[in-house]
Amino acid sequence: MTAIVVAGGGLAGAAAAAALARAGRDVTVLERDAAPAHKICGEFLSVEAQASLAAIGFDAAVLGGHRISRLRLVRDDAAVSVGLPFEGLGITRRRLDAALLDHAASCGAVVRRGVAIRGVDCSDGLRLDLAGEAPIRPDMLLLATGKHDLRGVRRQAAEPEALVGFKMYFQLNPAARQALAGHIDLILFDDGYAGLQMVEDGMANLSLLVDRARLQRVGGTWTALLADLVKRNTLLADRLIGSVPLLEQPLTIFRVPYGFVHRPTANDPDRIYRLGDQAGVIPSFTGDGMAIALHSATRAANAIIAGHTASAYHRALRRDISGQIRRAAALYRLARMPLAQRALFGVAGTFPSLLRLAAQYTRVPPRARSALY
Numbered sequence: 001m002t003a004i005v006v007a008g009g010g011l012a013g014a015a016a017a018a019a020l021a022r023a024g025r026d027v028t029v030l031e032r033d034a035a036p037a038h039k040i041c042g043e044f045l046s047v048e049a050q051a052s053l054a055a056i057g058f059d060a061a062v063l064g065g066h067r068i069s070r071l072r073l074v075r076d077d078a079a080v081s082v083g084l085p086f087e088g089l090g091i092t093r094r095r096l097d098a099a100l101l102d103h104a105a106s107c108g109a110v111v112r113r114g115v116a117i118r119g120v121d122c123s124d125g126l127r128l129d130l131a132g133e134a135p136i137r138p139d140m141l142l143l144a145t146g147k148h149d150l151r152g153v154r155r156q157a158a159e160p161e162a163l164v165g166f167k168m169y170f171q172l173n174p175a176a177r178q179a180l181a182g183h184i185d186l187i188l189f190d191d192g193y194a195g196l197q198m199v200e201d202g203m204a205n206l207s208l209l210v211d212r213a214r215l216q217r218v219g220g221t222w223t224a225l226l227a228d229l230v231k232r233n234t235l236l237a238d239r240l241i242g243s244v245p246l247l248e249q250p251l252t253i254f255r256v257p258y259g260f261v262h263r264p265t266a267n268d269p270d271r272i273y274r275l276g277d278q279a280g281v282i283p284s285f286t287g288d289g290m291a292i293a294l295h296s297a298t299r300a301a302n303a304i305i306a307g308h309t310a311s312a313y314h315r316a317l318r319r320d321i322s323g324q325i326r327r328a329a330a331l332y333r334l335a336r337m338p339l340a341q342r343a344l345f346g347v348a349g350t351f352p353s354l355l356r357l358a359a360q361y362t363r364v365p366p367r368a369r370s371a372l373y
């Protein structure tokens, strides 16, 4: 039987492995983290993402997340609250990814944790170089290493944004917890934005992205940045008063290539399928990166089962996701300019339904989903 290796056991990799194993395929997942770990993510699991999971027999609702059906857009001391056109779930990636990887194993996939892939050589068949063990030669490779590029098969992404991302969990004060019930707060500020929402076990996730130059201006550290933001934003100050940070250090990320969509070329190796962030990266404010990762997983598994080539899969996926990623990237570029951000906020305040429209048009389109589920 064709030996399929999945590089990376995040959402895309685990979902694809589960779908292939359910179809009786010989599939092995190599995940470099030896144990479940926190990941930088706002942890808003959209309704489309939940439906993709359900299609492979996985019910995210049983994991105890926090249901979210409203968005509160905040700038300076003003806020606009709208009902979302869908319900999301706030759930930590540590819990979700671990449960999905366990699900892949229960479907029959071999899951090897603590195995890091160093690089891929496509010059003579496929060869994966592993850290501390002999190379392996699978027949097919699903590249699902997220933001991490592997030597030999790097993404052709454009120059990444000069942004730094942070994520921290907090135990909030009771009033803040109550105010956040069922809501996600999207807080805009000059040169960045933050998302605050509850996840499971009464914890709140604060994830934010900030221009590197702004971070440097306020002192270059998470503590200095947070102090500066709290000073300028009453709502954030109210939320965080008396709160307790739950991680020793925030998780950080930089050089995210927002707007990237893999463009298949004639030189692409034909047995390598790119999934998740290896195939396309949508600005995080949409809360749809996980849905794209899961959609790509189902598309790739279906393509392999149907005997379609990797380039046919990449073309189909590009058709599915490039529109939403382009729209989200345009909105995001606009919102990075303080004047345009103010204008957008003003328009959203007058016509809140535009916020719902923006949310709808930056999701995996229903026509792409209906072809699969």
Ligand SMILES: Cc1cc2nc3c(=O)[nH]c(=O)nc-3n(C[C@H](O)[C@H](O)[C@H](O)COP(=O)(O)OP(=O)(O)OC[C@H]3O[C@@H](n4cnc5c(N)ncnc54)[C@H](O)[C@@H]3O)c2cc1C
Residues within 6 Å of the ligand: 007, 008, 009, 010, 011, 012, 013, 030, 031, 032, 033, 039, 040, 041, 042, 043, 044, 045, 046, 115, 116, 117, 118, 144, 145, 146, 147, 148, 150, 165, 166, 207, 208, 209, 253, 256, 275, 276, 277, 278, 284, 286, 287, 288, 289, 290, 291, 293
């Ligand atoms: C700040 C921020 C906030 C976000 N907020 C949201 C949100 O609220 N909602 C949403 O839907 N999306 C959000 N996203 C996007 C979302 O996190 C990603 O799109 C999603 O995680 C992509 O899934 P993936 O499976 O492709 O990659 P990942 O989830 O990153 O998984 C990749 C896996 O590969 C493993 N790996 C990496 N390198 C190797 C290697 N060399 N060998 C073996 N294993 C390896 C990693 O350990 C990891 O487990 C956010 C992103 C950012 C940056």
